[in-house]
Amino acid sequence: MNTISYLRQAGTAIRFLLLATLVLGLLYPLAVFGVGQLAAPFQANGSIVKDPAGQAAASALIVQAAADESGTQDPQWFHARPSAVGWDPASSSASNLGPNDPKLLEAVTANRAAIAAAEGVSPEQVPADAVTASGSGLDPHISVDYATIQVPRVARAHGLETQDVQELVDKQTNSGLEAFLSQPSVNVALLNLDVARLAANRD
16 A cells, blocks of 8 residues: 555545544534423433422432431431432442342331331231332332322321322322323322422411
């Protein structure tokens, strides 16, 4: 290969590299960013929700569990599902315990008894998601049944009417295509923010 031919091919490669860098490294990301901001700005910016004071409080995609160092969740709020990582978004993971693992069965039994006592219901009324962790340990959704048995406790803690808190649960129960593809569920992060707003307005 002579020098001229080599330089011609090198020039072609450099021009292609510059073009690809411009299109794929700049124009395409900017186009995707622009479409996201126009079509779904809430989702594109992390699904951030605000507290009653108007400050960014959480992402609607990640559970926000108010819990102490022992893992006990604050009784004045709706509780999320158990988490193998203590609801830490930096450590998303499952417990990796199989359905027949004695440790899992012991944890489920203990969780069911504790939740039944806290909510004033029988162990049979405690739904499965209340005693089992999600695959990520960060799922913000709980079943409608689990949210419903927590309503009296949360209402008492904030001095609210049970019916008003139940209406918040109904409001945050998903519907439409999302519910059709899985099952109706309630976003705990959004629900607790609604409770905070209702309590603030009452005060």
